[in-house]
Amino acid sequence: MRPYVVQGHSRPVTWVVYNREGDLLVTCARDKEVCLWFQEDGTRLGSFQGHDGVVYTADIASDSERLLTASGDGTTRLWQMETGKELFEWHSSSREPCRAVSFAVGERLAAFSTDPFGNNPPGFHIVRVEEDMLDQTEEKLVSEIIQTRIYRLGWTDQNRVIVTAQEDGFVRRWDVETGKIIFENRIHAEQINDLRFSGDGTHFITGSSDKTAKLVDTRTLEVLKTYKSGTPVNAVDMSPLMDHVVLGGGQDAADVTTTAAQAGNFSAKFYHKLYEEEFGTVRGHFGPLNSVAFHPSGRGFTTGGEDGFVRIHHFDDDYFTTKFF
Amino acid sequence: MTDKYGRDQFVIRFMDDTEIYWNDGKTQQPDMVYERRNWTESGVQWSPYGSYLATLHRQGVAIWGGTAFKQLQKFAHPDVRRIDFSPNEKFLVTSSITKDKDDRLLLVICVFDVRTGQKLRQFEGYPEDFLRHEDVRAGNLVWPIFKWAGGKEDLFFAKLATSKTTGQAVISVYECPDMGLLDKKSLKLDAVEYFEWSPSEPLMSIYHRESQEGNIPAKISLMQLPERKEIRQKNLFNVSSIEIFWHPQGDFLAVKVDRHTKTKKTIYTSFELFCIRERDIPMEVLELPNKTEKVLTFSWEPEGHRFVIVHGEGPRYNVSFYSMKDEKGRLSVKLLGSLKDKHCNAIFWSPKGKNVVLAGLKTMNGQFEFFNVDFFETMGQAEHFMATEVEWDPAGLFLATSVTAVHQMENGFNMWTFQGRNLYRLPRDRFFQFSWRPRAASLLTAEQNEAIRKNLPDKIKEWDREHVARAEEANREVLEKRQRLRDEWKAWVESTAEWVAQQQAFKKEMMGNKYAEREFKMVEVTLTETISVQDEIYKEV
Numbered sequence: 001m002r003p004y005v006v007q008g009h010s011r012p013v014t015w016v017v018y019n020r021e022g023d024l025l026v027t028c029a030r031d032k033e034v035c036l037w038f039q040e041d042g043t044r045l046g047s048f049q050g051h052d053g054v055v056y057t058a059d060i061a062s063d064s065e066r067l068l069t070a071s072g073d074g075t076t077r078l079w080q081m082e083t084g085k086e087l088f089e090w091h092s093s094s095r096e097p098c099r100a101v102s103f104a105v106g107e108r109l110a111a112f113s114t115d116p117f118g119n120n121p122p123g124f125h126i127v128r129v130e131e132d133m134l135d136q137t138e139e140k141l142v143s144e145i146i147q148t149r150i151y152r153l154g155w156t157d158q159n160r161v162i163v164t165a166q167e168d169g170f171v172r173r174w175d176v177e178t179g180k181i182i183f184e185n186r187i188h189a190e191q192i193n194d195l196r197f198s199g200d201g202t203h204f205i206t207g208s209s210d211k212t213a214k215l216v217d218t219r220t221l222e223v224l225k226t227y228k229s230g231t232p233v234n235a236v237d238m239s240p241l242m243d244h245v246v247l248g249g250g251q252d253a254a255d256v257t258t259t260a261a262q263a264g265n266f267s268a269k270f271y272h273k274l275y276e277e278e279f280g281t282v283r284g285h286f287g288p289l290n291s292v293a294f295h296p297s298g299r300g301f302t303t304g305g306e307d308g309f310v311r312i313h314h315f316d317d318d319y320f321t322t323k324f325f
Numbered sequence: 326m327t328d329k330y331g332r333d334q335f336v337i338r339f340m341d342d343t344e345i346y347w348n349d350g351k352t353q354q355p356d357m358v359y360e361r362r363n364w365t366e367s368g369v370q371w372s373p374y375g376s377y378l379a380t381l382h383r384q385g386v387a388i389w390g391g392t393a394f395k396q397l398q399k400f401a402h403p404d405v406r407r408i409d410f411s412p413n414e415k416f417l418v419t420s421s422i423t424k425d426k427d428d429r430l431l432l433v434i435c436v437f438d439v440r441t442g443q444k445l446r447q448f449e450g451y452p453e454d455f456l457r458h459e460d461v462r463a464g465n466l467v468w469p470i471f472k473w474a475g476g477k478e479d480l481f482f483a484k485l486a487t488s489k490t491t492g493q494a495v496i497s498v499y500e501c502p503d504m505g506l507l508d509k510k511s512l513k514l515d516a517v518e519y520f521e522w523s524p525s526e527p528l529m530s531i532y533h534r535e536s537q538e539g540n541i542p543a544k545i546s547l548m549q550l551p552e553r554k555e556i557r558q559k560n561l562f563n564v565s566s567i568e569i570f571w572h573p574q575g576d577f578l579a580v581k582v583d584r585h586t587k588t589k590k591t592i593y594t595s596f597e598l599f600c601i602r603e604r605d606i607p608m609e610v611l612e613l614p615n616k617t618e619k620v621l622t623f624s625w626e627p628e629g630h631r632f633v634i635v636h637g638e639g640p641r642y643n644v645s646f647y648s649m650k651d652e653k654g655r656l657s658v659k660l661l662g663s664l665k666d667k668h669c670n671a672i673f674w675s676p677k678g679k680n681v682v683l684a685g686l687k688t689m690n691g692q693f694e695f696f697n698v699d700f701f702e703t704m705g706q707a708e709h710f711m712a713t714e715v716e717w718d719p720a721g722l723f724l725a726t727s728v729t730a731v732h733q734m735e736n737g738f739n740m741w742t743f744q745g746r747n748l749y750r751l752p753r754d755r756f757f758q759f760s761w762r763p764r765a766a767s768l769l770t771a772e773q774n775e776a777i778r779k780n781l782p783d784k785i786k787e788w789d790r791e792h793v794a795r796a797e798e799a800n801r802e803v804l805e806k807r808q809r810l811r812d813e814w815k816a817w818v819e820s821t822a823e824w825v826a827q828q829q830a831f832k833k834e835m836m837g838n839k840y841a842e843r844e845f846k847m848v849e850v851t852l853t854e855t856i857s858v859q860d861e862i863y864k865e866v
Contacts, residue, residue, distance in 0.1 A: 063839050105828075106835030158831040201828055202821040211734075211754060219824065224817070230735035230752055251734055265710075265735060274810045325807065 003284065004042030004312040008035040013304030015057045015291045019064045022296040024081075026067060027310050028055035034069055035310075036081070039295065039302070042312050048079050050086050056099050057152070061107045066129075068110055070098035076112040078129065088136050090127055093143075096120050100164075103129070104155045109141075111162055113150035122149040124164070126176060144179035152195035154204070156218050163218060165192035165206050171221050185221040187214050193234045193249075194291070205245055207233030213247050215273065227271045227278075235291045241298025242320075243273040248289030248303055268292055268303050272325060279324045284311055330791075333718045334358060334762040335725065336369055336378065337738065339753040343369060345378075345394070345762075348723055348740060351792045352799040353748045355740075359394045367406075368758065372414045375719075375763040377439070379417070381405055386419055388439070398442040402435050409469045411479040412524075414439055416501065418471055418482075434470060436504060446504035453487040457494040457518075461487070471499075474550065475524040475575060481507065481550055483529070485520055496520055496531070498550060507551055515541070519567075523601070525575030527551070532567055532580075543567075545580055545597065547606065557599065557606040565592060573627040576602050577649060581623055594620045596634075600649065600656050609658045611647065622672055629678035631661065631698060641666040644683055646698055662701055668692040675721035680704075680743050682724060684715055693726065695745035705745020711735060719764040723748070727759045 009029035016027050018039060025037040034048040034055050053073030060067055060081070067079040074095035078088040092098055096117035103110050108131075113124040126142040148167040156163055161182065162174045169188035172181050188208035197204045203224060207213045209232040215225035227247060235248035250266040266288055270280040287306030294301045300314040332347045343364040346355035365380035372379065377388040377397065385401040386408055402419040409418040420434040432455055434448040448454075452461045455470045474481040483498040494517045498507040516536040520529055533544040545567070546558040561567075563584045570579040578599040583592050593616040598609045613620070613636060621635040621642060630649040637643045646661040668685035669692075675681065679699055685692035691712035695705040711734075712726040727738035737752035738759050769777070777784075 062836065105832050108835070156828075158828065159835075200821070200825050202818070202825060219821075228752060228754075230737070274814050275807055 006042045012306040016293045016302045016304040019060045020062045030054040068101045070101035072097035100153045104159045142179045165195040167191045196237045205236045207236035231265045237294045239298045248292040250288035338758040339756040372410045374765045400437045411473045413479045415479045458487045474522045474527040476526045521569045523575040572625040624672040626678045677721035707745045709739045730755045
């Protein structure tokens with residue numbers, strides 16, 4: 001089916017994410033706004049206003065009551081999804097931009113990462129998220145200073161471990177209590193731009209500027225599969241329904257010249273998860289793709305691009321019936 | 326060459342790897358023959374009949390061959406930059422550019438015997454000793470410096486360089502195998518600008534530019550060696566530049582002449598076409614209907630008598646096909662047809678003639694049109710985005726288009742049939758080179774060829790049966806591989822079961838009643854709304 005092409009942002013879209021039921025969609029962008037959409041028909045429900053800088057990522061609580069956003073304005077904020085009201089904000093120690101954010105299992109803890117800023121090194125922080133906002137404090141349970149910036153992070157192993165995807169091409173497992181590295185693996189030659197977990201959390205997929213995406217074992221950090229793309233990979237996700245993964249990317253926006261839109265190869269590429277073979281592309285954006293997400297049912301996907309557009313796709317029936325292999 | 330399926334080989338180079346494959350058109354995939362990391366430091370090159378693969382190293386050149394690509398010979402030449410085989414693979418020319426103690430460029434060129442590895446002669450000198458001083462001044466290092474004469478024997482090679490005594494450009498011809506200057510002296514010729522050997526015999530086409538303020542006109546001459554006999558010449562007036570195109574089998578010679586008007590403001594182009602095989606070498610002149618039109622390229626049909634030119638003012642160009650023969654086989658230049666407004670700026674004839682690929686490279690982003698000149702129809706169109714290189718296989722059945730590392734993205738190559746159907750793609754990051762292995766000369770006589778042609782229908786049936794069997798096998802291999810991958814994955818997923826159960830239990834504990842999927846029911850609601858009621862008389866038909 002033709003995608004819904006929606007424009008709620010005036011600047012490049014940085015992140016798209018569905019809620020657990022898959023009826024809502026949240027998009028973040030460089031224009032300081034966070035938009036909330038009905039995924040079914042692309043109706044805009046509203047926006048979360050308050051950030052004073054690019055919003056890099058967001059995470060939706062599993063009951064869709066709350067939303068976490070990380071922004072370049074040096075804050076990570078908690079919102080009420082239903083009303084769009086800001087509930088709380090955590091500040092980085094000296095205005096370092098916040099990059100990645102993730103709820104822990106149970107949503108009583110959250111982690112966010114901060115970029116280097118001025119002379120301040122990058123870091124990551126773990127905070128408590130209270131049920132009742134009257135109890136909420138800005139205290140950081142862990143605040144660790146590290147070497148290279150974290151682009152994405154996620155919780156695993158009963159909230160005892162955080163997995164990070166970093167600028168130096170490493171994926172690392174960190175002990176939540178001590179804030180120390182348990183072990184690490186350099187899986188990419190260049191920075192890792194995106195990371196998304198499988199439904200059961202046993203593996204995750206990473207996308208890197210080294211033009212590959214990799215499927216990685218969460219526990220051992222061993223690479224299970226490699227997907228080669230001709231262009232830098234900015235965004236990855238895997239289908240919860242089929243053995244498919246999707247890669248988004250394209251020539252770096254800074255390198256895009258005045259040649260045809262095709263030059264950058266701004267498409268979402270579909271690969272078979274196990275065979276590592278490419279079997280389809282979906283074009284449409286005229287800038288690199290910055291984020292891609294599968295619908296939780298696997299019946300659609302959404303992409304957000306440097307061109308500022310969000311494209312909400314619902315698969316046709318033949319996607320499910322065609323034998324691609 | 327000895328492949329029972331009659332496939333051709335090619336070599337690719339990317340990152341630090343060099344790989345050689347069979348191109349299997351039937352199973353639509355490449356079949357790896359040999360791979361080696363860090364095989365060469367700056368490049369590989371096939372010899373003209375594909376007997377050897379030469380690799381370049383800091384210390385010199387090595388050649389490899391046989392089914393296992395064993396090292397056959399080494400040629401020491403420090404910092405070698407360029408190499409060149411003689412047309413029959415007997416000799417190898419290597420060259421390097423270094424700087425002497427006064428910081429002047431110093432060229433060292435060696436000629437080796439390929440089989441024995443013996444160095445036969447070493448030339449050493451400054452750029453003027455190997456090039457015209459006009460070229461030296463302009464900084465053009467024209468390669469090859471030594472051009473080999475065509476023919477079945479590697480008899481002569483020649484260079485165009487500056488004479489030490491007169492400062493004029495002179496052609497020096499060297500003789501094989503003793504490597505001495507032919508008759509101990511260079512060719513005494515006036516105002517030589519350029520020369521080119523015929524690919525099939527020791528015949529040299531030489532361009533003399535206008536001299537003495539235009540009092541002596543420019544001239545194209547054909548000189549036979551070793552007799553030094555000028556067998557044909559043609560004076561040309563008001564020439565601003567020329568280009569020489571030899572027919573691949575040496576049957577024809579085309580000279581593209583750009584003339585200027587008296588005011589030197591407008592340039593118009595024409596072609597002087599020599600027919601080498603006829604007595605006295607008759608000549609035809611071709612002028613385009615619109616004389617001032619820009620001509621982009623010219624290309625002879627290999628093993629044929631046709632040629633094609635691309636002309637026009639852009640951004641789209643016209644492609645015109647001509648024949649050197651009329652219906653009765655007499656010599657005359659005849660327009661076969663033109664294609665208008667094509668995205669085409671380069672022409673690639675199939676090595677066997679008949680088919681041609683019109684390519685739009687560079688600013689045209691890699692558009693390809695596969696054209697059959699016999700039926701004058703387009704067989705297929707394709708696009709390989711940003712393609713930089715195009716190469717036909719020796720049989721003219723397949724075309725490889727590649728994007729090399731000059732672009733950052735989408736490196737690798739695509740393989741097409743001669744009809745423009747994509748067979749496979751092989752993406753490789755930092756892709757440097759694609760090169761088909763040339764075939765050895767056929768040992769069959771004309772009669773044997775004819776006999777083979779007669780048996781062809783039976784042979785084709787046999788091949789088809791083989792092909793089906795092989796395709797099935799290849800299919801089975803793929804299916805088996807996939808099954809294996811699926812099994813491995815399943816085993817891996819099962820190995821995580823315990824861990825997953827732990828995580829799920831923890832999740833349940835942490836999230837309490839939020840964990841369960843909230844109940845939801847699909848309810849179908851039918852709404853009936855009466856918009857208006859109207860009475861009408863029912864009429865029977």
